[in-house]
Amino acid sequence: METFLTILLDGLQFSSYLFIVSAGLTIIFGVMKILNVAHGSFYAWGAYTAAFFIGKFSDMGMPDAMGFLIIIAAAIVVGLILGFVIEQGILKYMYHRDEVLIVLATFGLFLVLEDIILIAFGTDPYFAYQPMALLDSVELGGIIRDVYGLTLIAVAALVALGCWYLLNKTKWGTLLKAVIYDREMGISMGINVPLVYTLTFIGGAILGGLGGAYIAPTISVAPGLGTEVIVLSFAVVVVGGMGSIAGAAIGSIIIGILRALAVHELPQVELFVVFAVMAVVLVFRPEGLFAPAKPRKI
Amino acid sequence: MLEDKTSKFVLFGGVLIILAGAFAPNWIVNQFMFGFSRALAIVGLMVLWRTGLVSFGHAFYFGLGAYAVAILDIQLGVTDVFLRLLAGALVAGLAGFLLGFILRNYRDIFFAMLNTAISMVLFGIVVKTESLGSTDGFAISMSTIFGLAPETKYPLFVIITSVGVIAALLVNYYLKTTYGRLTTAIRDNEIRVEYLGFSVAHAIHLKYTISTILAGGAGALMAMSLGQVDPESMINWTVSGELVFVTILSGPGNVIAPFIGSLVFEVLRTYAFELAPQAWQLIMGATFLTIIFFLPGGIWSLLEKLGGRKNGK
Numbered sequence: 001m002e003t004f005l006t007i008l009l010d011g012l013q014f015s016s017y018l019f020i021v022s023a024g025l026t027i028i029f030g031v032m033k034i035l036n037v038a039h040g041s042f043y044a045w046g047a048y049t050a051a052f053f054i055g056k057f058s059d060m061g062m063p064d065a066m067g068f069l070i071i072i073a074a075a076i077v078v079g080l081i082l083g084f085v086i087e088q089g090i091l092k093y094m095y096h097r098d099e100v101l102i103v104l105a106t107f108g109l110f111l112v113l114e115d116i117i118l119i120a121f122g123t124d125p126y127f128a129y130q131p132m133a134l135l136d137s138v139e140l141g142g143i144i145r146d147v148y149g150l151t152l153i154a155v156a157a158l159v160a161l162g163c164w165y166l167l168n169k170t171k172w173g174t175l176l177k178a179v180i181y182d183r184e185m186g187i188s189m190g191i192n193v194p195l196v197y198t199l200t201f202i203g204g205a206i207l208g209g210l211g212g213a214y215i216a217p218t219i220s221v222a223p224g225l226g227t228e229v230i231v232l233s234f235a236v237v238v239v240g241g242m243g244s245i246a247g248a249a250i251g252s253i254i255i256g257i258l259r260a261l262a263v264h265e266l267p268q269v270e271l272f273v274v275f276a277v278m279a280v281v282l283v284f285r286p287e288g289l290f291a292p293a294k295p296r297k298i
Numbered sequence: 299m300l301e302d303k304t305s306k307f308v309l310f311g312g313v314l315i316i317l318a319g320a321f322a323p324n325w326i327v328n329q330f331m332f333g334f335s336r337a338l339a340i341v342g343l344m345v346l347w348r349t350g351l352v353s354f355g356h357a358f359y360f361g362l363g364a365y366a367v368a369i370l371d372i373q374l375g376v377t378d379v380f381l382r383l384l385a386g387a388l389v390a391g392l393a394g395f396l397l398g399f400i401l402r403n404y405r406d407i408f409f410a411m412l413n414t415a416i417s418m419v420l421f422g423i424v425v426k427t428e429s430l431g432s433t434d435g436f437a438i439s440m441s442t443i444f445g446l447a448p449e450t451k452y453p454l455f456v457i458i459t460s461v462g463v464i465a466a467l468l469v470n471y472y473l474k475t476t477y478g479r480l481t482t483a484i485r486d487n488e489i490r491v492e493y494l495g496f497s498v499a500h501a502i503h504l505k506y507t508i509s510t511i512l513a514g515g516a517g518a519l520m521a522m523s524l525g526q527v528d529p530e531s532m533i534n535w536t537v538s539g540e541l542v543f544v545t546i547l548s549g550p551g552n553v554i555a556p557f558i559g560s561l562v563f564e565v566l567r568t569y570a571f572e573l574a575p576q577a578w579q580l581i582m583g584a585t586f587l588t589i590i591f592f593l594p595g596g597i598w599s600l601l602e603k604l605g606g607r608k609n610g611k
Contacts, residue, residue: 035407037539090587099406100352104546105590107539111583118576231418231535238411271422279415283400286408 002142007260009140013149015256016156017215021229022236022248023163024207030180030243031200033099034091037106040230041113042082042205046212048121050074051221054128067131067217074213079206082113087201092194110226118223125222132217148217155214159207163245176200180243235278241288250290304470304552311554312463319455327455329568331523333561334462336544339516340556341469342509343545348473349505350485351405354538355413358420359390359510361533363517365424366390368436368527379441379457383518390514395507402503414535421533435528438521458519465512466553472508473553477501513541543586549596559597 025039053070086109094102135147167173179186179196187193212225232255237243240251255274262270281289319327339360346353363386370376370385397416404412424430443453472478480501483491488498521527531537548559566585570578593600 035411093591098350100350100410101590103354103407103410104352104542105587107543108583108586108590111579111586113583115577115580115583119580123576227534227536231414234411234414235418238415268426269422270426272419272426273422275415275418275422279412279419282404282408282412282415286404286412 003264005141006143007264008257009143009145009149010263011257011260012153012253013256014260015252016152017211018229018232018236018256019156019249019252020159020214021208021211022233022240022252023159023245024204024211025233026237026240026243026245026248027163027207028201028204029237031176032091032095032197034106035099035103035234035242036204037103037230038086038109038113039106039204039208039233040226041110041117042078042208043212043229044117044226045078045082045113046075046209047216047219047221047225048117048126048212049078049209050213050216051126051128052121054130054217055126058130064130064134067128067134071131071213071216072210075206075210078209078213079202079204082209083202083205084198086205087198091201092197095197110230114223114226123223125220126216127220128217130217152214152218159210160245160249167245232274235274237288238278239281239289241290244288244290247288247290251288254289302470302474304554305467308463308466308470308554312459316456316459319452319459324451327451328523329561329564331451331455331458332520333564334458334557335516335519335523336541336563337462337516337557337560338465338519339513339541340544340548340560341465341553342512343541344548344550344553344556345469345473345481345505346509347545348481348485348550349502351409351502351505352542353413353509354410354535354542355415355417356509356513356541357533357535357537358413358417359394359513360517360520360537360541361417361420361424361527361529362390362393363387363514364521364527364532365430365517366514367518367521368431368438371438372436377439377442378445379443379454379522382441382522383461383515386518386521387511387515390517391507391511394510394514395503398503398506398510401506402499414538417533417538418535421529421535424529424533431528433529435526435532437526440525441522454522458523461515461519462557465515466557469508469512470553477504481505543582546586547589547596549593549598551595551598551602555596555598558601562597
């Protein structure tokens with residue numbers, strides 16, 4: 001029972017940050033049809049920015065609770081700056097090009113952003129444990145969990161709820177869905193599609209940054225962060241169905257739980273399991289497990 | 299098969315490079331070995347790229363080729379350079395042929411992603427398996443040639459260059475056969491190709507298998523040139539990205555392009571690394587973006603333009 005609970009909580013915690021990152025990836029894909037490899041860098045930038053300032057503020061003697069503000073601020077600042085600059089500076093000029101070529105361009109961006117991190121923050125790892133230490137730990141069904149990890153699950157749920165609300169209950173969501181459904185029709189109905197694209201990309205980038213910023217206190221923030229998370233996010237969106245928030249949620253839960261199960265029961269297959277599932281889903285249901293089948297050529 | 303300009307140039311250039319290599323300093327010979335090993339994989343990716351397919355997972359075959367060499371070396375003590383090359387190409391080619399039955403039905407990002415998934419499965423296995431060297435990989439003993447252990451790197455350089463020449467000639471010939479000419483035709487319009495009486499699935503399967511054999515051979519040669527294999531620099535998805543990068547850098551124009559592109563890549567990487575060890579990826583990424591934006595035909599199109607100007611065209 002205790003092992004089961006540990007696996008479940010570990011899995012959900014892992015799913016949570018994967019979901020936050022993947023939600024950003026999948027929104028960008030759904031609206032703009034861009035598979036954004038540079039999304040891994042948004043995550044890494046979020047993590048580094050948060051870790052750096054949490055450390056700085058703590059050294060200055062500020063209260064540790066500031067950490068939570070810093071996390072949110074880091075995500076927004078990173079998303080706004082990187083999202084705006086990349087969309088307006090580069091991607092804007094590529095929309096008429098081949099889908100695959102845009103993927104390659106974002107890979108080039110990924111390489112650039114990874115190195116700017118190294119130049120800006122150096123190669124030494126950062127530890128921003130303060131927010132985590134602040135929240136202490138609780139006993140839950142016989143096992144001890146740190147509260148910070150549990151809040152991660154809550155944050156993911158909030159993000160999911162927020163996305164759902166935005167898409168289904170607001171005017172912006174309706175516009176977004178119109179653009180997803182038929183871009184040209186959207187333009188002819190007077191929707192400012194370039195603006196929708198810019199805002200979508202920034203929004204997605206903020207989510208990528210938030211995933212990194214929120215996980216930062218629980219890990220050692222070191223080079224190579226983005227490299228790992230981006231392929232995991234690919235697995236998530238592929239399993240759930242690309243371009244759907246619900247798909248990202250289901251995909252991240254499946255991947256998260258499976259990985260936690262592997263870590264505890266059979267650590268040798270930890271990575272293998274994730275990508276084997278991704279490959280199997282691509283082979284048998286390329287549109288994703290829970291996405292409605294579309295007449296799109298694969 | 300050897301009448302056309304490209305074939306003559308490849309033969310002539312190959313002989314010239316082999317002769318020049320005898321007098322070149324060691325570091326240049328090394329650059330050529332790495333460059334030409336990689337170029338073999340790029341030739342295969344170029345064939346796919348012409349068909350409109352980009353694989354973001356060919357590090358799978360590259361890694362299979364490299365690890366075939368390592369495992370043969372450790373388990374059976376095979377050191378012969380030709381056996382190693384053959385094993386690498388065969389293992390990768392066989393895997394590619396089998397997976398090709400599935401992959402030939404995929405296009406665009408789905409093709410790219412399924413390849414990524416497959417390569418990451420192998421990455422996941424190798425990283426977590428102690429008997430496969432885990433994250434450290436293996437060191438590989440020096441290659442021998444017909445039982446003789448060469449004292450310098452030069453013999454291996456000659457073999458790599460020769461393999462490159464042969465592969466370039468064969469692929470150049472293939473691209474002129476009917477099935478080879480179906481590359482761009484498939485990219486332009488699959489349905490018309492089917493109406494003409496050809497099977498798109500078969501054509502793509504063949505191209506895919508060719509590309510995997512070449513990637514496996516490239517991995518084997520790279521493993522021998524480097525003297526070691528490890529998952530991070532042989533199988534991880536960033537390696538696949540690197541291979542695609544060199545393909546785009548080279549351009550799809552001609553089978554010679556991958557060799558020039560790979561050399562440029564090696565030189566670029568060495569100098570970028572020396573000038574700014576923290577920023578070499580930045581330089582590569584920026585180069586990549588520049589090529590995508592301003593030089594969609596890669597370096598080859600640039601050379602063509604320069605050549606055209608000289609001839610007064």
